[in-house]
Amino acid sequence: MKKNIIFLFVIFLLSTYFSIAQEYVNEPLLGTQEVAVVPFDYLQDGNEQSLADLDSGFFSSSNSVKNFIEEISYGKASLNGTLYPYRTDQPPLFGTGYTNCYPLDQDIINQPDVDYSIIDGIILLVHSNTSGCGAGVSSFNKLPFSTVDGDFEFRRSGFRTDFYFPYDFSRITSSTVAHEIIHSFGVPYHSNAYIKNNGEWTLQGYGNLFDIMGLRSQASHPCSLTKQQKGWLTDNEIENVSITGTYRLHALEKTLPNQTQALIIDLPNELDIQPNDATIFNKLYLEYRGLTGFDDRTNRNVPLSDGSVHTVQNPHGLLIVGADCETNNDYCVPVLIDTHPEPLGDVGANYDPHEASDAQLNLGEIYQVENNNISIEVVNVEEGEYIDVLIDFTPLSIEEHSALSALSIYPNPASNYIYIDATKEFSFTVKLYDIFGQHISSHHNTNSINTSELSDGIYFLEIEDSKSNQKKVEKIIVKK
Numbered sequence: 001m002k003k004n005i006i007f008l009f010v011i012f013l014l015s016t017y018f019s020i021a022q023e024y025v026n027e028p029l030l031g032t033q034e035v036a037v038v039p040f041d042y043l044q045d046g047n048e049q050s051l052a053d054l055d056s057g058f059f060s061s062s063n064s065v066k067n068f069i070e071e072i073s074y075g076k077a078s079l080n081g082t083l084y085p086y087r088t089d090q091p092p093l094f095g096t097g098y099t100n101c102y103p104l105d106q107d108i109i110n111q112p113d114v115d116y117s118i119i120d121g122i123i124l125l126v127h128s129n130t131s132g133c134g135a136g137v138s139s140f141n142k143l144p145f146s147t148v149d150g151d152f153e154f155r156r157s158g159f160r161t162d163f164y165f166p167y168d169f170s171r172i173t174s175s176t177v178a179h180e181i182i183h184s185f186g187v188p189y190h191s192n193a194y195i196k197n198n199g200e201w202t203l204q205g206y207g208n209l210f211d212i213m214g215l216r217s218q219a220s221h222p223c224s225l226t227k228q229q230k231g232w233l234t235d236n237e238i239e240n241v242s243i244t245g246t247y248r249l250h251a252l253e254k255t256l257p258n259q260t261q262a263l264i265i266d267l268p269n270e271l272d273i274q275p276n277d278a279t280i281f282n283k284l285y286l287e288y289r290g291l292t293g294f295d296d297r298t299n300r301n302v303p304l305s306d307g308s309v310h311t312v313q314n315p316h317g318l319l320i321v322g323a324d325c326e327t328n329n330d331y332c333v334p335v336l337i338d339t340h341p342e343p344l345g346d347v348g349a350n351y352d353p354h355e356a357s358d359a360q361l362n363l364g365e366i367y368q369v370e371n372n373n374i375s376i377e378v379v380n381v382e383e384g385e386y387i388d389v390l391i392d393f394t395p396l397s398i399e400e401h402s403a404l405s406a407l408s409i410y411p412n413p414a415s416n417y418i419y420i421d422a423t424k425e426f427s428f429t430v431k432l433y434d435i436f437g438q439h440i441s442s443h444h445n446t447n448s449i450n451t452s453e454l455s456d457g458i459y460f461l462e463i464e465d466s467k468s469n470q471k472k473v474e475k476i477i478v479k480k
């Protein structure tokens, strides 16, 4: 429930900042980020966390947000700032949505003791019990504000204390709060997972529970794609792989300059695990978690909705993260691929949100990359330190040269017509589906399909070779 509410917030912010996403998603985040932490007390019920605990949670305890940022960035970014006393002169908040759950701009920008000219971000801590409000919300980069000190740009993140009280603030928020702070660093997405649900591959929002941008309340380091985008992993620690060989992959959590901590495979052909959704991968990021530092949280028991407990398996194997650069035109979103898609024996339907807990490819197991003739095998594991991965790129098979793959389909995006040209004579059926998998029309041996009546959006053409029954699915964008 809470998760859904937060998701709605993020959708709202995504749509607000979508157009500028490209400007910051690959922008490095380096150096010390100056923040002002301003707690707003709307309840004054005596259950407020002490200022000493808040300060320790953000800046000084071993589990502080500051320590977390330093660890995940390999010391390339940090957090510094001031915690201000509770503000108690604001009216109570009621309702839902940002403006009813968090301080308004005039409350944010009129704090006379905050020096707006030096801050990179403001962190609002809200002690209230308004129902229907999410745990946290964040801008996806700096926003312009007209403050009492003048016009400045800074990030804005908000957290609601009732989601982590009476827990240990320093422990809980260093994941929940850090999730929102990473959003504010210009990370506009969540780390999702591809899981199999009722026999179908489905995208699980927040599904990567090895990643703080996934299931945040239990999460750990962000994935290698995010770390690359923020400049924390550089080309010195990332190896692009395109020839057959065995590659050593060091633990992602450790500060290991010039040691490979991510392998990237640029896929020759797009990987479309579920043709009925928009997610398509053109790169795979491979990473290994050593379970050190903040990642020791990965070893944990997950309470299930039926009251039982599932122990998350140690990911001493390979995590394979697809880069989905097509769902959004402007940036790539990480999606963990569950290499063990069949549900674990004793877990059942209640397990759904945590289905990807066994996503890692274990020693001796092989992942075959569909449509690419690439196989990935873990051949050695040195727990906590590194794994060795055999990546095999075999030549294209004969089927790749079949009549079906020689079809050309154009233009894409299409406006009024899609044309289908076969270089070889053969008989085929074309079916057109919308993004929800709804069948629109069927055609036999046609060389054009009229799209003038279709509304703008994503569609799928399924072409079946009548003789061999081989199928090919092509994603089509209609744009007028």
Ligand SMILES: [Zn+2]
Pocket: 006, 010, 179, 180, 183, 190
């Ligand atoms: Zn989020």
